[in-house]
Amino acid sequence: MRITDVRAVYPKWARRPRGVWQSHFWQIVVEVRADTGVIGLGYGGGGPPAVEVVNSHFRELLVGRTVEDVDDIRELWDFVYLKSLPYGRKGIPVMALSGVDLALWDLVAKSEGRPVYELIGGLRKERVRAYASTGEFERDRDAGFTAVKFSTQWTGHERDYDDTVETAARAREVFGPDALVMSDCYMSWDSVVSIEMARLLEPYGLYWFEDVLTPDDLPDAAALRPRVKPVLLAGGEHEFTHHGFAAVAQAGALDIWQPDLTWCGGITAGLRILELAQGAGVSVVPHRGGEIWGLHFIAATGCEDLAETHPDRWEPASETLWLEEPHPEAGFITTPDRPGFGVVLDEAML
Numbered sequence: 001m002r003i004t005d006v007r008a009v010y011p012k013w014a015r016r017p018r019g020v021w022q023s024h025f026w027q028i029v030v031e032v033r034a035d036t037g038v039i040g041l042g043y044g045g046g047g048p049p050a051v052e053v054v055n056s057h058f059r060e061l062l063v064g065r066t067v068e069d070v071d072d073i074r075e076l077w078d079f080v081y082l083k084s085l086p087y088g089r090k091g092i093p094v095m096a097l098s099g100v101d102l103a104l105w106d107l108v109a110k111s112e113g114r115p116v117y118e119l120i121g122g123l124r125k126e127r128v129r130a131y132a133s134t135g136e137f138e139r140d141r142d143a144g145f146t147a148v149k150f151s152t153q154w155t156g157h158e159r160d161y162d163d164t165v166e167t168a169a170r171a172r173e174v175f176g177p178d179a180l181v182m183s184d185c186y187m188s189w190d191s192v193v194s195i196e197m198a199r200l201l202e203p204y205g206l207y208w209f210e211d212v213l214t215p216d217d218l219p220d221a222a223a224l225r226p227r228v229k230p231v232l233l234a235g236g237e238h239e240f241t242h243h244g245f246a247a248v249a250q251a252g253a254l255d256i257w258q259p260d261l262t263w264c265g266g267i268t269a270g271l272r273i274l275e276l277a278q279g280a281g282v283s284v285v286p287h288r289g290g291e292i293w294g295l296h297f298i299a300a301t302g303c304e305d306l307a308e309t310h311p312d313r314w315e316p317a318s319e320t321l322w323l324e325e326p327h328p329e330a331g332f333i334t335t336p337d338r339p340g341f342g343v344v345l346d347e348a349m350l
Contacts, residue, residue, distance in 0.1 A: 001034035001035060001036050001038065001066060001067055001068060001107070001108075001111060002034060002035045002064065002065070002066050003032060003033070003034060003035075003062050003063055003064065003065050003066070003067060004033050004034060004035050004063065005031075005032070005033040005059070005063060006030070006031070006032050006033075006054060006055075006058060006059040006062050006063060006100065006103075007030070007031045007033075007054070007055060007059070008028050008029065008030045008031075008044070008050065008051040008053075008054035008055055008096070008099060009028065009029045009031075009051065009350050010026075010028050010029075010047055010048050010051050011027070011028075011029060011321055011349045011350055012349055012350070013026050013027075013319065014319060024047055025045065025046050025047035025048075025049065025050070025092065025095075026045070026047055027043055027044065027045055027262065027321075028043070028044045028045065028046060028047065028050050028051055028054070028095075028096070028099055029041065029042070029043060029099070029321070029345065029350065030042040030043070030044055030054055030096075030099035030100050030102070030103045031103060032062070032100065032103040032104055032106075032107050034067070034107060034111070036111060038107055038110050038111045039107070039110075040103040040104055040105070040106035040107025040108070040110065040340070041102075041103055041106050041340070041341070041343075041345055042098070042099040042100060042101065042102030042103030042104070042105075042106060042266070042293075043098075043099055043102055043262045043291075043293060043322075044095050044096050044097070044098040044099020044100070044102070044262055044263070044266075045092070045095035045096075045098065045099075045260075045262055045263045046091075046092035046093075046095035046096050047092075049092050050092050050093075050095050050096035050099070051096075053084075053092065053093055053096040054096050054099065054100060057083070057084065058080055058084075058096065058097070058100055061079065061080055061083055062076065062080070062100070067104060067107065067108060068108070069108060070105075070108065070119055072108075073101065073104045073105060073108060073268055074268055076104060077097070077101055077265070077266070077268040077269070080097055080100065081094075081097065081241070081265075084097070089240070089241070089243070090240040090241075090244065091240065094240040094241060094263070094264065094265055094269075095262070095263045097265055097266065098261065098262050098263055098264065098265055098266040098269075099262065099266075100266070101265060101266025101267060101268050101269070102261070102262065102266045102267060102293055102341075105119060105266070105267050105268075105340075105341075106340040106341050107340075109339060109340045109341075110339045110340040112339075113339050114339060115296065115335070115336065115337050115338060115339065115340070115341075115342060116267070116296040116300075116340060116341050117296040117297075117299050117300035117335055118300075120267065120271070120296065120297065120300035120301060121300045121301065122300060123299055123300060123335070124299065124300055124301065124302075125298065125299045125300075125305055125335075126334070127332040127333060127334045127335075128289075128290075128295060128298050128299055128305060128306070128307045128332060128333050128334075128335070129146070129147065129305050129306055129307065129331065129332055130145060130147070130290050130306075130307050130308075130309045130328040130331055130332060130333050131145065131147030131148060131149055131180060131182070131306055131307070131308055131309065132145045132147070132148050132149070132309055132310075132311050133149045133151075133184070133308055133309065133310050134148060134149070134150070134310070134311055134312075135150060135151070136311065136312075137170060137171055137174040137175065138174055139311070140311055141174050141175055143311065143328070143331075144328070144329065144330035144331040144332075145175075145328070145331045146175065146178070146179050146180070146331050147179060147180035147181075147182075147306065147331070148171055148175055148179060148180070148181055148182070149181075149182040149183065149184055149210070149308070150167050150168070150171055150181075150182075150183055150184070151183075151184045151186065152164045152167060152183050152184070152185055152188075153185070153186060153188045154185065154188040154189050154190075154193050155188075160193075161196065161197070161200055164183070164197060164200070164201070165200050165201060165204075168181065168183065168201050168204040168206060169203075169204060171204070172204045172205070177205075180207045180306075181204060181205065181206050181207060182206060182207050182208045182209075182210060182234070183197075183201075183206055183208075183209055183210065184210040184211060185209060185210060185211055185212050186210075186211050187211050187212075187213065187214045187238075189209075189212045189213070190213065191213070191220055191223070191224050191227075194209060194212050194213075194224055194227075194228055195224070195227050195228060197209070197228075198227070198228040198231050201231070206231050207231070207232065208231060208232040208233065208234040208255070208256055209228065209231055209232070209233055209234065210234045210235060210258070211234075211235045211237070211238075212224065212233060212235070213235075214238075215235070215236075215238045215239050215244075218247060218248060218251035218253040219251060219253075221233060221235070221251070221253035221254060222251045222252045222253045225252070225253075225254075225255060232255035232256055233253070233254050233255050233256070234254060234255065234256035234257075234258055234285065235253075235254050235256075235257075235258060236248065236254060236257045236258040236259050236264075236287070237258050237259070237260045237263070237287035238263075239259065239264065240263070240264050240265065240269075241264060241265045241269050241272075241273075242265075242269055242272035242273050242275075242276055244264075245257060245259065245273045245276050245277070246276060249276050249277070249279070249280040249282075252280075254282065255282055255283070256282060256283045256284070256285055256304070257273065257277050257282055257283070257284045257285075258284075258285055258286060258287040259273050259284070259286055259287065260286065260287035260288055260294075261286055261293045261294050261297055262288070262291075262293055263287075266293075267293070267296075267297055270286070270297055271301070274301055274302065274303065278302060283303075283304045284301075284302075284303045284304065285303065285304045285306050285307075285308070286298060286303065286307075286308070287308060288308050288310075289303070289306070289307040289308050290307040290308050290309035290310075290328070290333055291322075291325070292322060292325050292326070292336075292341045292342065292343050293341065294307060294308075295307060295326070295333060295335050296335055296341060299335040307333055309328055309333070311328075314327055319349070320346060320349075321345065321346055321349045322343040322344070322345065322346070323343065323344040323345070323346050324336070324338075324342065324343050324344050325343050
C-alpha cells in the first residue's frame with residue numbers, strides 16, 4: 001500500500017477545567033489513507049500543536065511511502081522520529097507520532113482483515129480484568145469491578161493524611177478484602193509524605209502508589225521503592241518512547257511501568273518499552289489501558305492482566321468519540337475481533 005494522505009483533527013471537546021494541560025492539549029484523531037482505499041485511524045495527544053506537527057511535517061514525510069506489514073510500521077516510526085529529533089524526542093511531537101503509529105497499525109490490520117492484536121502477536125487473554133479509576137465506589141462495585149484506584153493530592157496540609165486514610169478505608173470496606181486497591185498521587189507527594197502514607201495506609205493493603213514523584217526524580221524514586229514496601233511504585237504515563245523508559249530501567253525507579261500508548265509513541269514504542277520492562281523484571285500496566293488502543297496491546301502481550309477504565313466516560317452526559325468501544329462487564333473487558341482496532345469514529349465530534 002502507498003500512503004496517499006495523512007491528516008490530524010482536534011475534536012470538538014467540551015472545555016475542560018482551567019489550569020490543567022488537558023484544557024489546551026487534549027487528544028487528537030489521526031487518519032492515514034492508502035491507495036487501496038483503506039483508512040487507518042489513530043489517537044494521539046497534544047491538541048492543536050500536535051495537529052500542526054502531523055499535518056505539516058509528518059504528512060510531508062509519510063505521503064508516498066509504502067506500508068505492508070509491521071516491519072514497515074517500525075521503519076516508518078524510526079524514520080519520523082529521527083526526522084523530528086530537533087524539536088521532538090518527548091512531549092507533544094511524540095504524542096503526535098503516537099496517533100500516526102496507531103493509525104498505521106489500524107491501516108495494516110484492516111488491509112489484512114484482522115484485529116490489531118493479531119498483528120501484535122495473537123490473543124493471549126480472552127478477556128482483561130478492568131480496574132475503575134473512580135470516586136464512585138458503590139456504583140463501580142455494583143458494576144462488578146474487583147479492582148479500584150482513587151485519586152489523592154498532597155496540598156501541604158496535615159489533613160491530607162487523614163483524607164487519604166479515610167478514602168482508602170472506604171475503598172477497602174466497599175470492595176472487600178480481596179480487591180486490588182491503588183492510589184494515584186499525580187506527582188504531588190515527596191519521599192517524606194510517601195513513607196508516612198505507606199505507614200498510615202498499611203492496614204488497607206494498597207497494591208501501588210502511582211506517580212508519587214515527577215518523571216525527573218528517578219534517583220529519588222529508586223531510593224524510595226524499598227522504603228514503601230510492600231506497596232509498589234507505579235508510574236510512566238508522562239514518559240516518552242523506549243529511550244525514556246531505558247532511563248527508568250537504568251535507575252531502577254519503578255516497580256510497575258504505565259506507558260500511555262496514545263502519548264508514548266504508540267504500539268511500536270509500547271512493544272519496545274515492554275521488552276525493556278521484561279528485561280528489568282518489572283510489570284507493565286498501560287495508562288488508560290481499557291481504551292481500545294491499550295486493550296489490544298494488553299490482550300496480545302505479557303502486560304499484567306489489568307486495564308484502567310474511567311466509568312464516568314459511559315455516563316449519558318459524557319463525550320463519546322469512538323463508537324462500538326467495548327465496556328467492562330462484570331469487571332472484565334473483551335477485545336473486539338473486528339478488523340483493525342474495531343471502533344468507529346463519531347464524525348459529529350470533528
